[in-house]
Amino acid sequence: MTVNSNQTQQDLLARRKALGPAYRLFYEEPVELVRGEGVWLYDASGRRYLDAYNNVPVVGHANPAVVEALSRQASVLNTHTRYLHDGVVRYAERLLALFPDALDTAMFTCTGSEANDLALRIAFEATGRRGVIVTANAYHGVTMALADVSPSLRPVGAHVRTIPAPCLLEGTPQAVAAQFAASVDAAADELEAAGTPVAALMVDTVFASDGMYADPSEALTLAAERVRARGGLFIADEVQGGFARMGANWWAFQRDGVIPDMVSMGKPMGNGHPIGGLVAQSRLVEVFGRQCRYFNTFGGNTVSSAVGLAVLDELARLDAPAHVERTGQVMAQALDDLAQRHDCLGAVRGQGLYWGVDIVAPDGDAAHAARLTQRIVNGLRQSGVLLGTAGRNASTLKIRPPLVFQPEHAGILAAALDEQCRMAMR
Amino acid sequence: MTVNSNQTQQDLLARRKALGPAYRLFYEEPVELVRGEGVWLYDASGRRYLDAYNNVPVVGHANPAVVEALSRQASVLNTHTRYLHDGVVRYAERLLALFPDALDTAMFTCTGSEANDLALRIAFEATGRRGVIVTANAYHGVTMALADVSPSLRPVGAHVRTIPAPCLLEGTPQAVAAQFAASVDAAADELEAAGTPVAALMVDTVFASDGMYADPSEALTLAAERVRARGGLFIADEVQGGFARMGANWWAFQRDGVIPDMVSMGKPMGNGHPIGGLVAQSRLVEVFGRQCRYFNTFGGNTVSSAVGLAVLDELARLDAPAHVERTGQVMAQALDDLAQRHDCLGAVRGQGLYWGVDIVAPDGDAAHAARLTQRIVNGLRQSGVLLGTAGRNASTLKIRPPLVFQPEHAGILAAALDEQCRMAMR
Known part of the structure; x- marks a missing residue:
């Protein structure tokens, strides 16, 4: 970087x-991006980042x-509902076609x-x-009501109980599912005792901020059964897991066949255009x-609907569930290989194009692992690969690229991570 | 309309x-819009609406x-904060330049x-x-926390007290301001007694859903003084009144010189692109x-910032505060003239390009007035002019056009309203 652009x-x-001061930037040396194309981003000096x-x-x-x-x-035309x-109706129909009939x-x-x-x-x-029941390190959004059910942001509200996410439970998938369901029951008991019986179990279906749990199991199905038996609803938050992110299916909840009462969506829905649903x-x-009218000034406006439809078209053209499953297998192989070769890499969790890789310090210390994670993530940024951190100790690498990621890109990522693991442990 | 397009x-x-069923359409015969340009909208049959x-x-x-x-x-490039x-920073700077320095x-x-x-x-x-203190028929938005402070939607939360909006108070502007301030004090007393002392007085600065109050007075200044004396903040909701909607100033709160602790903005900010601030x-x-990080995935993204800047440029090119003030005077004159001539038109309230005109039934009956309002609004729609209703009895015409509205458009509107008043009273 030249002195001039550095000054700028x-x-x-x-x-x-x-x-x-409430806004934060990524990286010790923040990246100033000016252009993007496919899986590539370019900074002000013309440098390319994966x-x-x-x-x-x-x-x-x-x-x-x-x-x-x-x-x-x-x-x-940009106007409201x-x-x-025709646009918003077509978009609703196209979206609903990707879900089980009950939704x-x-x-x-x-x-x-x-x-x-x-x-x-x-x-x-x-x-x-x-x-409301949520998982122990859940993140569900920025509104006040959601901050109350987002223990990753701040202590939960008095009407909220947290349960351990499946990723923190041990045993076979069957055992994990049974424990998870039992904890739903226990939380429902507590809520009832507190005079605020359960209205809903809300879960990020990939448990992203809890550290990632994407294994096929009956965890979601059993949990939904339990909360319904108690008179509550099962809300699948697919803001992270939806739109084929995990491969094979369009929605992460489909891995174990549960049919949610409601499914929320966001981030990828408009490829950057502000759309949620x-x-x-x-x-x-x-x-x-019957009790409330609902109007969202920009929600489902003619432009948002056109963009949402175009994103669905592009995902269909990519054959996203199959493409992501294939690329995800390449990614899994590459990450597993690296984990075999580097002591600093611990558990590799994930599926499709959403992966978490735990970073482990030689002394087993959590703070040390967090520092090591920072070093690796910032080293990757310097070497031209952008990824992030996750987990309660910020010692998990978060790998979650655009779905147009190809096997060759997984190779570039793996080579860069290989190099950074070597450097970090020096 | 042909049989065919009717069928469609x-x-x-x-x-x-x-x-x-939570979505509602405007008008007895909904309008299917396909194109817009300036102040004009076009339906599927090519028909034009003001x-x-x-x-x-x-x-x-x-x-x-x-x-x-x-x-x-x-x-x-469309990416986040x-x-x-440079874009989001320039947008923040340009926006802040429109506010008093303290903001x-x-x-x-x-x-x-x-x-x-x-x-x-x-x-x-x-x-x-x-x-929280809000006005009696306030609307502040669709989130759960905002539904709790939006009595126009549903009963307010236990931590909320409502006060009459200035438009419901009688007397000189000075008397109205004094009564409004006194009611802030009384509400703060009640909140304190209930163990939830006041954090904020939040008001739509034009009191739109309460029926419109835009008179210059010290109402906002005195109310802000009172709530601050009680340890609370004054939040100006400028989603309706902001961006020169009322003419003369950029913000409706500027009419009486108050400096709010916070000012919220929305609707016109992106000319239809989803931007709030x-x-x-x-x-x-x-x-x-210090207590929370804040991140809004799409908020202030590179595209939203570019759009927001373009809207500010266009408003500056229009010299919006002055243009709206001038056009507003033409509108005021036209509406006052009509009110003189038609018994069904009662009080005309408003400023700039935001007007409420009360519809009055010959028998003084509120339900009759509401039906009359429906007849007029639907008649206008049939005659090619789109406006809406407001007020707790839905018996106020809501006139709130794009700011590029010109005196000639006010003339078209007035002629159509004249005709509909004649028809409605037959």
């Missing part, structure tokens, strides 16, 4: 005070078909947070209750609709 | 069941400069709801309290930032 970047960093982190640009940065749909519709328009109603928001918030509102209205069983929306 | 529209109405209702497409439907900025940035990018920090969301929700979160963290005094965000 220092200025830009200083000017960011306009955004206040994007192995961003799950939003799911069909590739600046996907031409999506940009074309966005530009075309924006130049014709209180006028008739027959689609509602649109602008973000996954708004979708999860709406799911809770519907659950509270439909059950007449307020209790909720798919629900109509009986629930009917109860809600 | 019936099919489309039937297919809307995919969206469930848009006198939509406050989102503030610089005109399909504004070419905004569409160009959207398309250009989307084709280059955890990488450095020195900008945060971005995707909707006005998310902005109001964030304002409450910051207020709760900064004050360590949970009490919060501007705050930095001391508050510092407290919040």
Whole structure:
């Protein structure tokens, strides 16, 4: 980097005070990005980075078909759902076609947070209750109601109980599923005793912020059975796991056949355009609709619907569930190979194109592992590969690239990680 | 309309069941829109409608400069605020330049709801309290926390007290301001007695859903003084009143010189692109930032920032505060003239390009007035002018066109309303 661009970047960093202190940047040396294409991002100096982190640009940065749909519709009409328009209806139909028949109603928001918030509102209205069960390090979004059910952000509300995510349980998949279901029962007992019986069990279906659990098992099915037996609903938060992220299926909940009462979606839905959505069983929306009208100014507007449809088209063209499954197998092999060869790499968890790799310090110390993780992630950034961290100790590598990632990109990532593991342990 | 397009529209109405029963359409015969340009909207049969209702497409439907900025940035890079990018910083700076110096920090969301929700979160963290005061028929958004403070949607939460909006108070502007301030004090007393002392007074600065109050007075200044004296904050919800909607100033709160602790924005910010934002005094965000990180996946992304900047450019090119003030005077004159001539038209309230006109039934009956309002609004729709209803009895005409509305458009609107008043009273 030249002195000049360095100066410009220092200025830009200083000017960011306009955004206040609640915003955080990635990396010790933040990346200033100016352009993206497919799985590649470019900085101000023209340097190229492999994007192995961003799950939003799911069909590739600046996907031409999506940009074309966005530009075309924006130049014709951008208006809301209180006028008739074919676009939002077609989008709802196309989206619902990807779900089991019982999930027959689609509602649109602008973000996954708004979708999860709406799911809770519907659950509270439909059950007449307020209790919520979530996993121990869950993250469900930025609204106040969601901060209350997001222990990864702050202590949960008085109407909320947390249970260990399957990734923290031990034993066979069957044993894990049984323990997980038992903890739903125990939490429902506690909520009932506290006078706030359970309205919903809300889970990120891949347990991303808990450290990732994507194994096929009956964990979701059994948990849903338990919460329903207690009069509550099962809400699948597919903001992370949805749209073929895990491969094989369109939705992460499909790995064990459960049919949720509601499914929330966000991030990849518009490839960066702000779209979120909720798919629900109509009986629930009917109860809600009797008591509340629902209007989201931008949710399901004509432009968002056109973009959402274009993203579905591009995912279909990619044959996303199959493509992600194949590329995921290559990724799994590459990560397993590396874990065999490097002591600093511990458990490799994940599926499709969502992977967590635990970093292990030689002395087994958690703080040391977190520092080691920082060193590796920042080293990768310097070597031109972008990924992130996850887990309660921030000692898990988070690998979650755009779905247009190809086996050759997995190879580039693996080579860079190999090098950084060597450097970090020196 | 031909039999064929009628059939198509019936099919489309039937297919809307995919969206469930919580969505509502405008008008007895819904309008199917396919194209927009400036202040005009076009239906599937090519028929033109004057848009006198939509406050989102503030610089005109399909504004070419905004569409160009959207398309250009989307084709280059759409990514989030955890990488450095000049766009979001420039947007924050440009936005803050429109505010008094004390409001020195900008945060971005995707909707006005998310902005109001964030304002409450910051207020709760900064004050360590949970009490909220809102006006009697307020609407602040769709999240769960906002439904709790939106009596127009449903009964408020236990931590919320409502006060009459200035539009329901009688007397001189000075008397109204004094009564409004006194009711803030009384509500703060009640909240304190209930063990939930006041964290914030949140008001839509034009009191839109309460029936509209835009008179220059000290109402906001005195109310802000009172709530601060009680240890609470003053949050100006400018989702309706902001971006020169009321003319003369950029923000509705500026009419009486109050400086809010936080200002939330939404609807017109992206001319239809999902952008919301919060501007705050930095001391508050510092407290919040120490306790919480904040990240909104799409909020302030590179595309949203480019669009937001383009909207600010277009508003500046229009010289929006002055243009709206001038056009607003023409509108005021036209509406006052009509009110003189038609018994069914009662009080005309408003300023700039936001007007409420009460509809009055000959027998003084509220239900009759509401039916009369429906007749007029649906008659206008049939005659090619789109506007809406407001007020607790839905007997106020809501006139709130794109800001590119010109005096000639006010003339078209007035002529159509004149005709509908004659027809409605037959």
